[in-house]
Amino acid sequence: MVKVVELDKSEKTLNEIAQVYKEVWEKNDNSIKERFRKHATYKGYRGYMIINEKNDLIGFAYGYTTLPGQYYNGLLRDTLEDKLADKWLSDCFELVELAVLSTERNKGYGKHLASKLVEGVTNKTAVLTTQMNNEIARNLYEKLNWEVVYKPFYPDKNNAFVIMGKKIN
Structure with a gap:
């Protein structure tokens, strides 16, 4: 039996997040801990975790909530035409990270996390980015009524991503 709980900011949880992140993205990258600490202070922050x-x-x-002055908000605004940026980013919740261990996939956990995260959000829209070639993630989001807003998007100049959006309110 698994349970979904609010993502806490304890050192134990940060270490577990870093480990899941490393396994999912196959990167030895501890920067997720510092990014999470920073992001957890942002307006409208919310997070959930699945515990076995x-x-x-x-x-x-x-x-x-994505706001002008934030790094990724700037990348998105620089990429999107003004009209599209205004439509999607003016009152927007940004789904920053979603990760489920490969051994736990195809059990509905990603769908549950993505749905729970935007449930009750008061922003008008939500955005996320995922790799262009990540068909599994793209299919998941499309099943949850996310739409492609823009492609290809190159946040790091090397890897192609897609910007997806969802109208919430």
Whole structure:
């Protein structure tokens, strides 16, 4: 039996988030901890994690209100035409990270996390980015009524991403 709980900011949870992130993205990258600490202070921050019966973190998702002055908001605004940026980013919740361990996929956890994260958000829209070639993630989001806003998007100049959006309110 698994449970979904609010993502806490304890050092134990941060270490578990970093481990899940490394496993999911196959990167030895501890920067997720510092990014999470910073993002958890942003307006509209919310996050959830899925815990298994052994009390291990097996997946997480978090996001916040995207605002001018934030790094990724700037990248999105620089990419989108003004009209599109105004439509999607003016009153927007950004789904920043969603990760589920590969051993725990195809059980509905990603769908549950993505839905729970935007449930009750008061922003008019939500945005996220995912890799262009990540068909599994793109299919998941499309099933949850996210639409492609723009492609290709190159946040790091090397990898093609897609910007997806969802009208919330």
